[in-house]
Amino acid sequence: MLKMNSMNSIYENLNSKFNILSVDYPDDMQMAIDLEEKDIHTVLAYLKSDGYTQLSILTCVDWLKEGVLQLVYVIFNWDSGIHILVRTKLDRDKPLFRTVMEIYPGAEFYERDVHEFFGVEFEGNERSYKHLFLELWDAEPPMRKDFDTQAYSDKKYAPREYKSKFISEKGGEK
Amino acid sequence: MNFIYAFLLLLFAFFFQTSITGINRKVMARLQRRRGPRWFQQYIDIFKAMSKGSTSHGWIFDFGVIMALGGIMATAILIPIGPLKAFPDVDNIFIITYLLAVGMLGMAMSASGSGNPWASIGVSRALTNMLAYDVPFMVLIVSFIFAFKTSSLSGFAALQQGAGVMGWNFFRFPLGGILALICLQGMLGKKPFDSFIAPAEIASGPMVEYGGRHLGMLFLLHEFSTFIEVSIIVHIFFGGGASPLEFMIKYALLYTFMNIIAGVFPRFKIDQAVKFYYKVPLALAFIQGLIIIFTGLGVS
Amino acid sequence: MEIISNNLEKDKKDMRKVWEKIGDYFRANSIWMMWYCTGCGAIEMPPTMTSRFDMEQLGMGPMATPRQADVLLITGYLSAKTLRRVIYSYEQMQDPKYVIGFGSCTINGGIYYDSYATMKQLDHYLPVDLYIAGCMPRPEAVMNGFDTLISMIKKGEAKGWKHYQENYDWYHENQLHSLGEVYVKDEFHE
Numbered sequence: 001m002l003k004m005n006s007m008n009s010i011y012e013n014l015n016s017k018f019n020i021l022s023v024d025y026p027d028d029m030q031m032a033i034d035l036e037e038k039d040i041h042t043v044l045a046y047l048k049s050d051g052y053t054q055l056s057i058l059t060c061v062d063w064l065k066e067g068v069l070q071l072v073y074v075i076f077n078w079d080s081g082i083h084i085l086v087r088t089k090l091d092r093d094k095p096l097f098r099t100v101m102e103i104y105p106g107a108e109f110y111e112r113d114v115h116e117f118f119g120v121e122f123e124g125n126e127r128s129y130k131h132l133f134l135e136l137w138d139a140e141p142p143m144r145k146d147f148d149t150q151a152y153s154d155k156k157y158a159p160r161e162y163k164s165k166f167i168s169e170k171g172g173e174k
Numbered sequence: 175m176n177f178i179y180a181f182l183l184l185l186f187a188f189f190f191q192t193s194i195t196g197i198n199r200k201v202m203a204r205l206q207r208r209r210g211p212r213w214f215q216q217y218i219d220i221f222k223a224m225s226k227g228s229t230s231h232g233w234i235f236d237f238g239v240i241m242a243l244g245g246i247m248a249t250a251i252l253i254p255i256g257p258l259k260a261f262p263d264v265d266n267i268f269i270i271t272y273l274l275a276v277g278m279l280g281m282a283m284s285a286s287g288s289g290n291p292w293a294s295i296g297v298s299r300a301l302t303n304m305l306a307y308d309v310p311f312m313v314l315i316v317s318f319i320f321a322f323k324t325s326s327l328s329g330f331a332a333l334q335q336g337a338g339v340m341g342w343n344f345f346r347f348p349l350g351g352i353l354a355l356i357c358l359q360g361m362l363g364k365k366p367f368d369s370f371i372a373p374a375e376i377a378s379g380p381m382v383e384y385g386g387r388h389l390g391m392l393f394l395l396h397e398f399s400t401f402i403e404v405s406i407i408v409h410i411f412f413g414g415g416a417s418p419l420e421f422m423i424k425y426a427l428l429y430t431f432m433n434i435i436a437g438v439f440p441r442f443k444i445d446q447a448v449k450f451y452y453k454v455p456l457a458l459a460f461i462q463g464l465i466i467i468f469t470g471l472g473v474s
Numbered sequence: 475m476e477i478i479s480n481n482l483e484k485d486k487k488d489m490r491k492v493w494e495k496i497g498d499y500f501r502a503n504s505i506w507m508m509w510y511c512t513g514c515g516a517i518e519m520p521p522t523m524t525s526r527f528d529m530e531q532l533g534m535g536p537m538a539t540p541r542q543a544d545v546l547l548i549t550g551y552l553s554a555k556t557l558r559r560v561i562y563s564y565e566q567m568q569d570p571k572y573v574i575g576f577g578s579c580t581i582n583g584g585i586y587y588d589s590y591a592t593m594k595q596l597d598h599y600l601p602v603d604l605y606i607a608g609c610m611p612r613p614e615a616v617m618n619g620f621d622t623l624i625s626m627i628k629k630g631e632a633k634g635w636k637h638y639q640e641n642y643d644w645y646h647e648n649q650l651h652s653l654g655e656v657y658v659k660d661e662f663h664e
Binding site: 133134135136138139142147149150152153156157158159160 | 554555558581582583587588589590591592593594595598648651652653654655658
């Protein structure tokens with residue numbers, strides 16, 4: 001209960017200062033808040049000064065039907081052990097955002113990662129165009145839900161041809 | 175005649191040491207509760223390496239290996255086997271130490287010539303290691319030379335024979351004996367003083383670019399240098415041998431003992447090894463030297 | 475594929491000279507493998523190497539660099555990025571050299587058959603002498619595979635490295651088709 005109370009007070013405090021769209025508690029010691037694009041930098045800067053010194057990860061979720069990409073900044077407080085997931089939604093067709101490198105310098109590599117796998121562009125991160133994982137990548141970002149990995153894989157990496165067919169068309173073994 | 179003798183001695187050194195290395199691999203395996211390779215596995219490894227192709231990285235790389243092997247072989251023919259000597263009166267400890275350095279430097283030159291950064295790190299560690307164990311060992315040897323008025327290996331051995339086991343320098347000078355064994359462990363490059371090979375950290379150090387025939391020559395070199403180093407200790411501290419057989423038995427037991435010690439130790443970092451050598455063995459060497467010079471305890 | 479099967483037919487006849495047979499005896503009984511863990515199957519190597527199964531009784535042992543090694547183990551799941559390094563390492567190895575493919579991933583892609591980064595058949599890019607099936611093969615299977623490799627070398631059947639030299643164009647074309655460029659491009663090679 002104590003934990004829940006402290007989480008609630010954190011939320012009350014944030015809600016009084018910023019415009020929070022929705023809040024969620026995925027787990028003990030975890031709180032997820034949704035924000036508008038423009039608020040992200042102020043909230044992150046405020047939380048960092050409040051003790052959330054570590055950016056654990058920056059990742060991205062592709063919501064294909066809604067047509068949005070959701071950025072998730074997971075930040076962590078070493079004193080209280082609380083994770084806060086700061087989330088925002090971007091337009092899927094033209095994902096453009098501003099870097100948070102001034103607040104969390106380590107974000108450089110996470111931003112390169114997200115740029116590589118989801119195609120989100122980060123203004124201000126000069127090296128975000130360099131490939132971090134996929135060397136010499138030649139197609140659209142592979143983690144987007146409309147990317148057909150099977151087709152790409154068949155085109156690039158020749159599958160083994162078997163003389164007999166082991167799997168029938170209807171599915172299941174012959 | 176001497177040269178035929180020297181040639182036979184080299185052949186003997188190779189077959190003897192390689193067999194013992196093979197047997198010791200088996201001993202080590204039993205220590206770790208494995209079945210272990212066959213006793214002649216070391217021969218197969220060497221001949222296999224010789225049968226493969228190899229890449230050259232420039233003439234310094236090639237020449238360094240040959241120079242190292244030549245230097246080590248030239249040293250090995252000076253080593254007496256019990257009473258048998260190829261060249262009498264030149265088995266002086268100083269000559270052997272200096273000639274040994276030719277081999278080591280050839281190896282260092284060749285490894286640096288490969289241009290691989292791991293090789294440079296390995297060579298620098300190997301030379302640092304050499305500096306660490308040589309200082310206490312030389313302090314001890316110089317005080318021995320002062321005490322016995324001889325510097326030849328067979329001279330040392332002859333002085334110890336006739337008084338039984340208790341006449342060995344190892345028992346007459348226990349401090350010096352223990353110190354010599356610690357230094358031998360460093361000379362052989364066995365654990366805990368094998369930071370210059372360290373396969374998992376610096377990819378086997380100086381040997382990183384060697385393959386095929388070059389690697390085979392390095393294996394030969396390693397066998398010969400092990401033969402020289404263990405023989406020195408057997409002659410100075412364990413009374414050499416009245417007959418070649420006695421020498422061989424002492425040699426085999428000593429080498430196996432060192433291997434068993436190596437089998438239960440982890441690895442020192444190079445700075446830890448140097449610190450250790452300059453603390454314990456160097457202090458032991460000075461104490462032993464002072465005892466010999468001022469009290470003469472154990473000399474007569 | 476046809477080129478390889480033709481070559482295999484040709485090599486059935488034993489045309490080795492006496493010293494080559496002696497050399498093959500030594501090479502079969504002293505196999506050094508490269509310490510490069512390419513995929514998840516590498517976790518099967520420690521039990522194979524240590525006291526329980528003791529690979530050293532076959533004369534095998536790990537070696538630190540490709541120059542010293544005889545056999546390259548592709549232990550499962552091979553990504554495009556890893557394949558570049560593997561080709562580099564393979565080409566650094568000294569001649570008679572052998573390749574073993576571990577597990578279903580190297581045979582047909584395994585459970586990652588539709589991934590955007592997984593190679594689906596290793597023998598398209600490197601000459602594989604032996605496949606060990608399984609996901610992952612247990613150490614018993616691995617030891618059995620090594621035993622097969624040893625008898626193959628003794629009989630002179632492990633000729634993958636010769637095929638690679640003779641059909642380099644075919645292999646290189648496949649490598650280029652899948653990788654774009656075999657050259658390693660990353661932060662550390664600039």
